[in-house]
Amino acid sequence: MKLRAKLFIPLLLFSLIFGYYFRFVWLPNITDSMLHQSEQSWHAHLTSVAEGLIPLLLESQLANVYENLDALLEENKSWLSIQLIDNKGNRLYPLSPPLDPASFPPHTQTYRLSVGFVEPALARLEVTRDITPLLEGIAQLEKHLGTALLILLILFVVITATTLELQVRRRLKQLSLAADQLSAGDYSTALPAKSGDEIGDLTHAFHRMRSALSLYHQQLHGEIDNHKRSAEALEEEKDRASFQAAHDPLTGLINRREFERRLTEALHQANLDNSNHSLLYLDLDQFKIINDTCGHVAGDALLQQLRHVLQDRLRQNDSLARLGGDEFGVLLQHCHSDHALKVAESMRQAIQDFLFVWEGKSFTLGVSIGVVGIDRHSGGISSLLSAADSACYLAKHRGRNQVQLYKQTDDELNSQHSEMHWVNRLKEALNNDRFELFCQPIVTTARTEADQHYFEILLRLREENGDLIPPGAFLPAAKRYDLIVQLDSWVVDHAFDYLQQWGHPEKLRFA
Numbered sequence: 001m002k003l004r005a006k007l008f009i010p011l012l013l014f015s016l017i018f019g020y021y022f023r024f025v026w027l028p029n030i031t032d033s034m035l036h037q038s039e040q041s042w043h044a045h046l047t048s049v050a051e052g053l054i055p056l057l058l059e060s061q062l063a064n065v066y067e068n069l070d071a072l073l074e075e076n077k078s079w080l081s082i083q084l085i086d087n088k089g090n091r092l093y094p095l096s097p098p099l100d101p102a103s104f105p106p107h108t109q110t111y112r113l114s115v116g117f118v119e120p121a122l123a124r125l126e127v128t129r130d131i132t133p134l135l136e137g138i139a140q141l142e143k144h145l146g147t148a149l150l151i152l153l154i155l156f157v158v159i160t161a162t163t164l165e166l167q168v169r170r171r172l173k174q175l176s177l178a179a180d181q182l183s184a185g186d187y188s189t190a191l192p193a194k195s196g197d198e199i200g201d202l203t204h205a206f207h208r209m210r211s212a213l214s215l216y217h218q219q220l221h222g223e224i225d226n227h228k229r230s231a232e233a234l235e236e237e238k239d240r241a242s243f244q245a246a247h248d249p250l251t252g253l254i255n256r257r258e259f260e261r262r263l264t265e266a267l268h269q270a271n272l273d274n275s276n277h278s279l280l281y282l283d284l285d286q287f288k289i290i291n292d293t294c295g296h297v298a299g300d301a302l303l304q305q306l307r308h309v310l311q312d313r314l315r316q317n318d319s320l321a322r323l324g325g326d327e328f329g330v331l332l333q334h335c336h337s338d339h340a341l342k343v344a345e346s347m348r349q350a351i352q353d354f355l356f357v358w359e360g361k362s363f364t365l366g367v368s369i370g371v372v373g374i375d376r377h378s379g380g381i382s383s384l385l386s387a388a389d390s391a392c393y394l395a396k397h398r399g400r401n402q403v404q405l406y407k408q409t410d411d412e413l414n415s416q417h418s419e420m421h422w423v424n425r426l427k428e429a430l431n432n433d434r435f436e437l438f439c440q441p442i443v444t445t446a447r448t449e450a451d452q453h454y455f456e457i458l459l460r461l462r463e464e465n466g467d468l469i470p471p472g473a474f475l476p477a478a479k480r481y482d483l484i485v486q487l488d489s490w491v492v493d494h495a496f497d498y499l500q501q502w503g504h505p506e507k508l509r510f511a
Helices: 003-058 062-075 132-183 198-246 256-273 287-294 296-311 337-353 381-397 411-432 471-480 484-499
Strands: 079-086 091-093 108-115 123-130 277-285 319-324 327-332 355-358 361-364 366-374 403-405 435-442 453-462 508-510
Touching: 003 062, 003 108, 003 123, 003 132, 062 079, 062 091, 132 198, 198 256, 256 277, 256 319, 256 327, 256 366, 256 381, 277 337, 277 381, 287 296, 287 355, 287 361, 296 319, 296 337, 296 355, 327 337, 337 366, 337 403, 366 381, 381 403, 411 453, 411 471, 411 484, 435 484, 453 471, 453 484, 471 484, 484 508
Parallel strands: 366 403, 453 508
Antiparallel strands: 079 091, 079 123, 108 123, 277 327, 277 366, 319 327, 355 361, 435 453
């Protein structure tokens, strides 16, 4: 229910009660009072008339009595009749018979008054008057008073309700609007003016609540912003860590791990839709010369510049990776080996034409590239990388700065591939100390009595099953893949330990 209706209902009830009291209690009292005052006034008037008749009656001046009474009837139009009866019951006035009371109006009033100061009275005066005009006047007065009261009550209800509405409803409306805006996060809505009433107290309490909520909202937004910044920083750190985990820090290219993941996806796609891809393995020629001549800073700058040279020869969906040192890998998506050879040749030519300048010195480079086709018949990642590495080393073996396509029927590549398998076996044998030294004398065919004794130290590899492998099987691979220095160190260390077991090593000569 609206506040206006709530205000009107009690005011209307009050008005009805007040109107009922005025109509049935107060107004009848007013009319009774008016009638009583009228009677008192009439009584006083008749008393004065009776007193004026006393000397006339004492002197028996009946003519004057008749004249006075006739004058009274003439003056008072509402008087219907006057009778003067002596103390013996004889009618002194009027001389003619009085009017029949049945002919009087319905509302009359008869008043009897003794004429005389002492008993017995000289006469009795009876006056009958018509009170209809008086009653009509009183009724008209009641009507006017009722109408005026009704108008006053209506004005009272309207003015009071309007005043209360302006004082209460408008301010409550402002508080309601402020509450709605507050729920929407708006803390700027105007509040009712300060006052000393209950709504003023409510406004003051609402203002404190809004201030507290605004402060909490600001703190909450500050915390949310901090959390957002923390989340963004964490996400950036996560992206940075993810990028660093998948990219080479020097060149910004993907690293071996990410390259192998993409290579795995290419193998999986080839198995699904029988598509063809290609793998390129690049190994720079003469890179070590630049590193030794100008330092590693120059080598790093060279790798960063070569990244752009190589990237310009690739499509957007191809992948270029730095596999380590001066070695790069390229994955050509949906590219047959025939076209891959052309791409590899363009990259080789671009590197050959590239002139690296460092501190006034100019350097030219070459690159050996191994190319391997990828299809559903390809093996795993290790087989592909091993085949690409073999093709790359064969390109180096044939004179460097060349492109070599891997073919399983190529005897030279198969030999190269076989040597690569020896790399892990040699490393494992070195770690597990599974090499053995053998010694055999060197005897001259001429008869001499020399004091010197000559021996030859020989190296063998002991397999896990106990078989001995001659050096001719693994030394070529050790030389090609830079393991020969480690083998030499192992042989020298164990040879000196072996010499300590001899009594006179100064007479011994070993090869």
